[in-house]
Amino acid sequence: MGAEKKWLFTLFIAALLSLLLLLLLTSLSSFSSPKPFPSIIHHGAHYPPAFAYYIYGGRGDADRILRLLLAVYHPRNRYLLHLVAEASDDERNRLAASVKAVPAIEAFGNVDVMGKPDRLTYMGSSNIATTLRAAAILLRMDGGWNWFVTLSALDYPLLTQDDLSHVFSSVGRGLNFIDHTSELGWKESQRVQPIVVDPAIYLARRSQIFHATEKRKTPDAFKVFTGSPWVVLSRPFLEFCVLGWDNLPRTLLMYFTNVVLSQEGYFHTVICNSPEFMNTTVNSDLRYMIWDNPPKMEPHFLNISDFDQMVQSGAAFARQFHRDDPVLNMVDERILMRGHNRAAPGAWCSGRQSWLMDPCSQWGDVNVFKPGPQAKKFEESMTSLLDDLNSQSDQCK
Numbered sequence: 001m002g003a004e005k006k007w008l009f010t011l012f013i014a015a016l017l018s019l020l021l022l023l024l025l026t027s028l029s030s031f032s033s034p035k036p037f038p039s040i041i042h043h044g045a046h047y048p049p050a051f052a053y054y055i056y057g058g059r060g061d062a063d064r065i066l067r068l069l070l071a072v073y074h075p076r077n078r079y080l081l082h083l084v085a086e087a088s089d090d091e092r093n094r095l096a097a098s099v100k101a102v103p104a105i106e107a108f109g110n111v112d113v114m115g116k117p118d119r120l121t122y123m124g125s126s127n128i129a130t131t132l133r134a135a136a137i138l139l140r141m142d143g144g145w146n147w148f149v150t151l152s153a154l155d156y157p158l159l160t161q162d163d164l165s166h167v168f169s170s171v172g173r174g175l176n177f178i179d180h181t182s183e184l185g186w187k188e189s190q191r192v193q194p195i196v197v198d199p200a201i202y203l204a205r206r207s208q209i210f211h212a213t214e215k216r217k218t219p220d221a222f223k224v225f226t227g228s229p230w231v232v233l234s235r236p237f238l239e240f241c242v243l244g245w246d247n248l249p250r251t252l253l254m255y256f257t258n259v260v261l262s263q264e265g266y267f268h269t270v271i272c273n274s275p276e277f278m279n280t281t282v283n284s285d286l287r288y289m290i291w292d293n294p295p296k297m298e299p300h301f302l303n304i305s306d307f308d309q310m311v312q313s314g315a316a317f318a319r320q321f322h323r324d325d326p327v328l329n330m331v332d333e334r335i336l337m338r339g340h341n342r343a344a345p346g347a348w349c350s351g352r353q354s355w356l357m358d359p360c361s362q363w364g365d366v367n368v369f370k371p372g373p374q375a376k377k378f379e380e381s382m383t384s385l386l387d388d389l390n391s392q393s394d395q396c397k
């Protein structure tokens with residue numbers, strides 16, 4: 001072949017290959033989404049923040065977890081679902097299958113179901129082990145998220161993900177939302193001094209925590225903090241806890257192994273004893289709960305009588321709810337605009353809304369947000385929290 005012919009041949013092959021590639025891309029994307037080109041996700045300082053959700057539940061909670069997932073779903077976030085060991089593999093597989101059947105989740109691939117479940121003991125330290133494990137998995141799987149949010153199957157959001165990302169766009173990404181205090185009160189003798197053992201750490205069968213006969217002194221090598229187990233923690237703080245280059249998160253983990261309800265103290269004590277993180281605490285768990293006075297072990301189950309007060313509260317999430325309580329339908333209809341078995345719509349959904357068609361089965365740019373009326377309420381409560389932060393009146397005290 002002459003030089004010119006060779007060149008023509010190369011050109012012809014290149015054109016053919018590009019054509020094939022174009023055809024392949026078109027058919028691939030029309031297979032996974034009805035839009036010709038899938039949306040590109042942008043993370044980073046110049047883009048809105050993203051969240052990593054850890055949602056867990058027990059036996060029989062698969063449907064509630066799916067409902068909660070759809071209520072907090074957004075393509076830019078990451079989700080880890082955990083049905084703890086008492087649930088069957090069958091239920092776990094069913095949850096994974098129903099998650100994959102949602103077109104957007106299938107296309108964006110941002111939801112995982114934990115395959116090797118953990119055993120949790122009520123009030124035992126296995127709860128902390130599992131939360132740290134979830135954080136470790138989410139840190140490793142996705143470099144794009146900014147905050148880690150813990151939810152249980154009994155929780156529900158009070159705003160859309162567009163609302164949440166919009167309000168968090170003006171929040172410093174190092175801040176941690178954790179309800180805490182060092183005023184231990186009755187907890188000093190009931191929670192801090194007793195020594196308990198969680199058998200789930202070393203026994204194969206299901207069991208309960210048990211108490212040692214001895215009590216121990218209140219620690220003086222560090223100050224104990226306690227508060228709500230429900231947290232919204234920043235990525236840098238979780239890296240500090242999980243990677244462990246400083247020994248404090250590790251030694252406190254060892255201490256809290258034998259503390260009742262360690263999930264009400266571990267992160268609180270680590271963060272308030274770390275000079276580099278104590279100034280990043282915002283003293284709120286961003287949840288709406290109603291407690292008895294004096295408080296019982298769990299808050300009230302919320303129902304439709306609580307709806308107005310709940311949405312006026314300016315909280316991001318609420319707990320706890322009975323399975324399919326009518327008040328959840330009210331949240332779906334009035335706040336999330338969410339149809340049955342569909343993801344809560346956001347600005348990313350580009351399909352037409354009708355009872356036949358899920359608007360989120362088609363999508364446009366997933367990096368834009370359209371906050372709704374609930375964003376205002378949440379923004380007000382965030383503003384007052386950040387004012388407290390500036391005065392440092394309520395931090396690690």
Ligand SMILES: *[C@@H]1O[C@H](CO)[C@@H](O)[C@H](O)[C@H]1NC(C)=O
Nearest residue numbers: 274275276277278279280392
């Ligand atoms: C945290 O705030 C206190 C009080 O304003 C200040 O003295 C300290 O230097 C701050 N720590 C860090 C690491 O910024």
Ligand SMILES: *[C@@H]1O[C@H](CO)[C@@H](O)[C@H](O)[C@H]1NC(C)=O
Nearest residue numbers: 290300301302303304305306
């Ligand atoms: C809601 O719960 C409260 C107690 O928590 C109860 O007094 C009230 O009757 C309940 N309302 C409905 C509509 O079930």
